[in-house]
Amino acid sequence: MFADRAKIYVRSGKGGDGHVSFRREKYVPNGGPDGGDGGHGGDVVFIVDEGLNTLTDFRHIRNYKAEDGQCGGKRNCRGKDGEDILIKVPAGTVIREAESGRVIADMSGENNRCVLLKGGKGGNGNQHYATSTMQAPKYAQPGQPAQELELLLELKVIADVGLVGFPNVGKSTFLSRVTNARPKIADYHFTTLRPNLGVVDREDVKNFVIADIPGLIEGASEGVGLGHEFLRHIERTKLIVHIVDAASVEGRDPVADIYAINRELANYSAELAERPQIIAANKIDAIGEEENDIIARVRAEFEPSGIRVFPISAVSGRGVKELLHHIGDRLSTMDDKPKIFEQEYFPEEEIAYDNEPFTVIYDDVNDEYVVEGPRIEKMLGYTNLESEKGFAFFQKFLKDTGILKELEMLHIQEGDTVRMYGLSFDYYK
Numbered sequence: 001m002f003a004d005r006a007k008i009y010v011r012s013g014k015g016g017d018g019h020v021s022f023r024r025e026k027y028v029p030n031g032g033p034d035g036g037d038g039g040h041g042g043d044v045v046f047i048v049d050e051g052l053n054t055l056t057d058f059r060h061i062r063n064y065k066a067e068d069g070q071c072g073g074k075r076n077c078r079g080k081d082g083e084d085i086l087i088k089v090p091a092g093t094v095i096r097e098a099e100s101g102r103v104i105a106d107m108s109g110e111n112n113r114c115v116l117l118k119g120g121k122g123g124n125g126n127q128h129y130a131t132s133t134m135q136a137p138k139y140a141q142p143g144q145p146a147q148e149l150e151l152l153l154e155l156k157v158i159a160d161v162g163l164v165g166f167p168n169v170g171k172s173t174f175l176s177r178v179t180n181a182r183p184k185i186a187d188y189h190f191t192t193l194r195p196n197l198g199v200v201d202r203e204d205v206k207n208f209v210i211a212d213i214p215g216l217i218e219g220a221s222e223g224v225g226l227g228h229e230f231l232r233h234i235e236r237t238k239l240i241v242h243i244v245d246a247a248s249v250e251g252r253d254p255v256a257d258i259y260a261i262n263r264e265l266a267n268y269s270a271e272l273a274e275r276p277q278i279i280a281a282n283k284i285d286a287i288g289e290e291e292n293d294i295i296a297r298v299r300a301e302f303e304p305s306g307i308r309v310f311p312i313s314a315v316s317g318r319g320v321k322e323l324l325h326h327i328g329d330r331l332s333t334m335d336d337k338p339k340i341f342e343q344e345y346f347p348e349e350e351i352a353y354d355n356e357p358f359t360v361i362y363d364d365v366n367d368e369y370v371v372e373g374p375r376i377e378k379m380l381g382y383t384n385l386e387s388e389k390g391f392a393f394f395q396k397f398l399k400d401t402g403i404l405k406e407l408e409m410l411h412i413q414e415g416d417t418v419r420m421y422g423l424s425f426d427y428y429k
Contacts, residue, residue, distance in 0.1 A: 004232070017123045237337050281309055370419050
């Protein structure tokens with residue numbers, strides 16, 4: 001069974017709690033605090049595995065949990081960090097937050113590794129809280145909690161060209177002729193039950209990837225038949241090739257079929273309806289040497305609007321070379337990069353943007369501005385500031401929460417130091 005959708009639960013690791021302990025040794029009657037820090041929880045990491053082409057594995061395992069960080073120990077012993085959990089997916093997998101359907105990550109192009117959920121930060125041991133007035137603190141910081149999400153995984157194949165058409169018009173036969181793919185072919189409807197990919201590799205044509213999408217029928221975009229299950233696989237294609245039965249072997253009207261399929265594409269996605277198209281009028285080997293009235297009618301209907309029509313025979317190969325050359329020429333004018341679905345849901349933002357308080361003060365002893373509070377600590381614990389997106393989110397967080405405004409009310413100047421727990425940076429507008 002081909003699987004291109006899956007629903008799973010993921011959870012990062014909880015940070016280990018800091019430890020409360022005091023140095024107890026012979027001849028050291030008043031040893032100070034020596035409680036160690038807790039270890040960080042493991043991350044939830046998605047990676048692309050080129051050896052995978054379906055989401056079948058997720059039908060059997062639906063829960064994925066990273067390891068919790070260990071608690072701190074005596075004698076300043078730091079707890080062990082939890083192990084990350086690595087989740088392997090095929091290239092082209094789009095990861096969405098299940099309830100809202102918003103995109104978290106698209107595992108395509110250069111994005112072959114994604115830290116989806118950060119593990120909780122380990123808590124500080126009581127050694128960090130010793131002061132001149134509190135030399136024996138009996139408090140340690142708890143580790144940050146784990147993050148959890150329910151995800152929807154969708155596989156959208158990465159191909160340059162998508163073959164569409166009603167069942168039994170010859171899409172699979174065409175794919176097997178022009179590529180190394182060997183799809184199952186037979187003379188009955190819905191032979192193709194999964195998208196098939198093939199690479200056109202010829203000396204006279206630039207290489208490109210073709211996806212054979214299972215046959216569409218009217219109402220597919222609303223869930224009728226099998227085609228609706230696979231419409232997502234042509235969302236990345238740059239060019240759509242309609243294959244129609246020019247011989248009307250089953251009495252079908254190719255003009256009506258093309259309009260019907262275009263309606264399904266438009267109902268599924270307005271963007272798909274605008275994708276460049278080519279028409280391949282197949283099965284001309286069944287109508288003799290001369291083009292019939294059907295091909296002439298198809299040309300008259302669609303070529304005035306810029307859609308080229310190519311009479312072909314996927315069985316004998318007639319007209320196929322000309323069609324491939326035209327496809328290659330069209331692709332050469334298009335962007336080589338695959339379509340990437342932009343991130344819409346930011347897990348760290350959902351966690352950090354709550355109503356927990358924070359404080360902004362000026363520390364005249366150290367000549368720095370200090371921002372603290374559980375809201376800030378939580379945001380820093382879950383945000384990867386070393387990444388471009390993480391740092392952009394950090395800047396947006398400072399602005400949206402009013403922290404920058406409060407710093408300016410304290411008359412902060414460019415070049416002044418701002419400290420947030422373990423992070424210090426110079427302020428610049």
